Amino acid sequence: MMIQCIALVWLVAPLSLWRVEAAPGNYTRDDLAVSFPTHVGNVALIEASRAWRRGLRTHVVIGGGIDVEALRITGGPQGESYTQLPRFPGHPVVIGHALAPLFALEAIRDFKWLLLGDDDTICKCRVPPAVLQLINEAGLNADDPHLLHDFLFYCSNPSKIDDCSGPIDVDRRCLPCPAGAKSCPCRLPPGCTQPDNWAFHNCSQRARVVVYGGVGVIYSVGLLRKMAADPSFYFSLVFRDVVPSEPWAVLVTSPMAP
Numbered sequence: 001m002m003i004q005c006i007a008l009v010w011l012v013a014p015l016s017l018w019r020v021e022a023a024p025g026n027y028t029r030d031d032l033a034v035s036f037p038t039h040v041g042n043v044a045l046i047e048a049s050r051a052w053r054r055g056l057r058t059h060v061v062i063g064g065g066i067d068v069e070a071l072r073i074t075g076g077p078q079g080e081s082y083t084q085l086p087r088f089p090g091h092p093v094v095i096g097h098a099l100a101p102l103f104a105l106e107a108i109r110d111f112k113w114l115l116l117g118d119d120d121t122i123c124k125c126r127v128p129p130a131v132l133q134l135i136n137e138a139g140l141n142a143d144d145p146h147l148l149h150d151f152l153f154y155c156s157n158p159s160k161i162d163d164c165s166g167p168i169d170v171d172r173r174c175l176p177c178p179a180g181a182k183s184c185p186c187r188l189p190p191g192c193t194q195p196d197n198w199a200f201h202n203c204s205q206r207a208r209v210v211v212y213g214g215v216g217v218i219y220s221v222g223l224l225r226k227m228a229a230d231p232s233f234y235f236s237l238v239f240r241d242v243v244p245s246e247p248w249a250v251l252v253t254s255p256m257a258p
Ligand SMILES: *[C@@H]1O[C@H](CO)[C@@H](O)[C@H](O)[C@H]1NC(C)=O
Pocket: 020, 023, 024, 025, 026
């Protein structure tokens, strides 16, 4: 057994050198992964979207009431992996959406960018090429922490949590980029980084800014690794924030700026 393993590693190692290392400006479908949460009623979408997902590894987060082993058998050869989630009492089902990025990182590992969205919104064949074009034209490096999104909601009334305005395509809290930089990671002023989501009174925007995950969020692997570095960090944030008393319909708070 041991000898077989060594022989396999020896064979695989030289082969892996043949693939040109992905670089900023040059990311391809091999570097992009997709993840979406779904449920038993939408399983037809998994099958129907296989053609456009060809060559893209996909992590599906799915609820109960379905034989996930059967899905693994049909989907595995198509690059699909699955996490089956129970219902968490006290948390709405969109918690599967919030957890999907870290499950995808764990299941797929060697991707550079992750596109997360709803099963019926990101399942469009024109989306992955547009995502790659956006990332490559901006010259972004996947090892840096990036979250790209253009559908933010601003919630400014803690006593009326669904009173949010949007969609708004920029996070107005971000400090300006250094002079001459085409793009830069968003850095929040100190008044905008309070652990209490509603403590925005010293922030340049007096609102809680939330990402609407359903329409598509792009994560770099660099950001996902930071989110996963302390195993309790992101999970405790999700279980704290994805509750009925928060604007969970518009998903979890954008992760903290680096
Ligand atoms: C992308 O890859 C091609 C082919 O390997 C190479 O010629 C080109 O210089 C690369 N571009 C960037 C921006 O790295």
